[in-house]
Amino acid sequence: MxxxxxxxxxxxxxxxxxxxxxxxxxxxxxxxxxxxxxxxxxxxxxxxxxxxxxxxxxxxxxxxxxxxxxxxxxxxxxxxxxxxxxxxxxxxxxxxxxxxxxxxxxxxxxxxxxxxxxxxxxxxxxxxxxxxxxxxxxxxxxxxxxxxxxxxxxxxxxxxxxxxxxxxxxxxxxxxxxxxxxxxxxxxxxxxxxxxxxxxxxxxxxxxxxxxxxxxxxxxxxxxxxxxxxxxxxxxxxxxxxxVFGAGEDVDCFQAVELYRPYIARELAAGTHLAAITRHMLGLFHGLPGARAWRRVLTVEGVKPGAGMEVVDAALAQVLRAQDERRARSLEAGEAA
Incomplete structure (x- = not known):
């Protein structure tokens, strides 16, 4: 301890x-x-x-x-x-x-x-x-x-x-x-x-x-x-x-979402509202492309009756799309140079 x-x-x-x-x-x-x-x-x-x-x-x-x-x-x-x-x-x-x-x-x-x-x-x-x-x-x-x-x-x-x-x-x-x-x-x-x-x-x-x-x-x-x-x-x-502890590998935001999925699924099955869970996830992609869209989807869609894992998937898709767009722009800039 x-x-x-x-x-x-x-x-x-x-x-x-x-x-x-x-x-x-x-x-x-x-x-x-x-x-x-x-x-x-x-x-x-x-x-x-x-x-x-x-x-x-x-x-x-x-x-x-x-x-x-x-x-x-x-x-x-x-x-x-x-x-x-x-x-x-x-x-x-x-x-x-x-x-x-x-x-x-x-x-x-x-x-x-x-x-x-x-x-x-x-x-x-x-x-x-x-x-x-x-x-x-x-x-x-x-x-x-x-x-x-x-x-x-x-x-x-x-x-x-x-x-x-x-x-x-x-x-x-x-x-x-x-x-x-x-x-x-x-x-x-x-x-x-x-x-x-x-x-x-x-x-x-x-x-x-x-x-x-x-x-x-x-x-x-x-x-x-x-x-x-x-x-x-x-x-x-x-x-x-x-x-800090000198052991273990880094966990990135995408891995955290995957690791969190089983917990979300169990809680949803037990009757927990999605927003009660996802409100703590809003800052997960802070500073990364797509962070604003991630927050928007979780905030707007997560509070709706019956909201489920599909909301998390939709929010994550926004982040992945933003990441792909940034990579594409970087490649275009490199080719132009």
Whole structure:
């Protein structure tokens, strides 16, 4: 599991559902995948079968929890372990209004003792790793104090792996969306955390847009977590196994579609609407000829009643046609020269 954390895909609300994770798994066999954050209340009292569902091919896959009551977190962690999740992660970084009113997420940066209590309780209750995903601080906190304090409290409670979003969260005055971009990144502080706490596994997150950047960070920390870059341009995951894990061959966009087909077919047969699956595929051909047509077909045709695999085929045909046209133009230009 520690090795899997060298490259992971961040938990992202409304995005990293089981359909998204299954797509990402076609591109990388080794990256660690995360669920969306699930509150302890949802896990304990909600539609557990639906919320915790995942495809066995997703392994390694981690369950991220939101909460601050040790007893509830223990109960939810035990459920996650029983469901087969490879890791239980506590969210100490989400800045939304909902988490503030519920006393979890980023506001817990102000309560490191409580976070440590929660982590100690979960660690004693389950055999799978329990980890923390946090910010470097909130509001007017001094990150050099708040980050190290949280990490040290949790380390004493038995936590060995921390995912650090390398920017503050502003709980007052910024929206959750603005909190992903506005507060400045401080990668050096996270690198310093690793230097000064070498015995811990430190994973860096926040604003990392390319695989080149990710590989560069691996000189200073143990792992990199990609967020929006992995979602909007999932093709970058196709090089992860070779470049980050040193094993396996690259998977291109066309191969990913072929590998994803059996999953799509199973889900359609189970009654899943095509658009629920294909919405995660829109960025697959980003930057390539035919990408706009690919998105258009999936978006327009995929939402229609009864839409099936033929929509994916039609979208793919648009990409292939655009590729053929580009090759033809290149040949004509070469002959003219």
């Amino acid at each position: 520690a090795h899997a954390s060298r490259l992971s895909v961040a938990p992202m609300m409304d995005w990293t559902d089981r359909h998204c994770r299954s797509l990402h798994r076609t591109l990388s066999a080794r990256a660690l995948l995360y669920t969306e954050m699930l509150t302890t209340g949802a896990v304990l009292h909600g539609e557990r079968e639906r919320l915790l569902a995942y495809d066995p091919a997703e392994h390694p896959v981690a369950l991220q929890l939101g909460g601050s009551e040790p007893a509830d977190l223990v109960a939810a962690a035990r459920i996650g372990e029983a469901e087969g999740y490879d890791e239980i992660n506590l969210n100490v970084g989400c800045p939304s209004d909902r988490v503030q009113s519920g006393r979890f997420g980023a506001c817990l940066m102000r309560e490191p003792e409580l976070v440590a209590e929660c982590m100690a309780a979960m660690g004693a209750a389950v055999k799978v790793p329990v980890t923390v995903k946090c910010r470097i601080g909130v509001d007017d906190q001094d990150p050099e104090q708040s980050l190290f304090q949280l990490v040290d409290f949790c380390a004493r409670a038995g936590v060995s792996t921390f995912v650090v979003h390398a920017r503050k969260a502003w709980l007052k005055g910024l929206s959750p969306k603005e909190n992903r971009d506005v507060p400045p990144l401080d990668y050096r502080l996270v690198h310093r955390l690793k230097r000064e706490r070498p015995e811990l596994t430190i994973v860096i997150n926040g604003g990392i847009a390319t695989l080149d950047e990710a590989v560069e960070h691996l000189d200073a920390v143990d792992g990199v977590m990609l967020g929006r870059a992995a979602y909007h341009t999932p093709a970058i995951l196709g090089e992860v196994d070779r470049r």
